[in-house]
Amino acid sequence: MSYKKILTIQDISCVGQCSLTVALPILSACGMETCILPSAVLSSHTGGFQGYTFRDLTDDMPAIQKHWQSENIRFQAIYTGYLGSIKQIEYVKDILSTMGTDDCVRIVDPAMADNGKLYSIFDEKYVEAMKPLCASADILLPNITEACYLSGAEYRETYDESYITDLLDRLAELGAKTVVLTGVGYTPEKTGVVIYENGNVSYYEHNRIAKGSHGTGDVYASAFTGAYMNGKSLFDSAKIAADYTVKCIENTQGDADHWYGVKFETALRDLMDMLA
């Protein structure tokens, strides 16, 4: 296994199995030295818990970046997720353009929406601010809802291949070079991921277990990043991340008390086997 230093920028939701509490263990299991830059600290994620706390860490970012620069620290990949404010998106854009090694891979998950809706703290201004960040990514990892917000396309629950091709064309127009679009299913039993690279489109289809499990976008993006940085191809990384996410959902299914996330820890061994 190759050993790489990667930086992931997203929030710490203390409870709820998403963002950094998912990315850090998954990337570590994938054999990466994982450095973190917390975008905010919340008592829980915002998807179903009531009365959560939110401490925005935007103002800490420039000093952290400056310290890393003074120590000559560089990252072979930078992977961003849920960010805390519009001002922060600007800082993150600068980190993406200055803190990478020459061969750095920049992966952006525009974690801001799902099931046709923006997450609770975000608005249209935030979406506008996300567009240039997404355009600067080497690999963009949106779900269909995020792709619609970014591209101005109408959100649909059911669609055909031409709708998806149009979405990908719009994202390419925005400046996204390579896109892995998640949650694309053409039948009620199946879902999958569409991989778009230099105008070529491929599709990996798998069983649809449950609709909209919490935190699965973060599980997917972390496993994708781990697989890709292990030298897997774009398609294989998208497939490994999908198979791992499905396993996490299967291992959580049937436990009604576990509505807030997936038991991703129970399938880390499977992920490591897939990378071997």
Ligand code: PXL
């Ligand atoms: O999983 C995405 C996510 C990350 N971080 C926070 C969230 C959510 C989704 O709701 O609320 C704080």
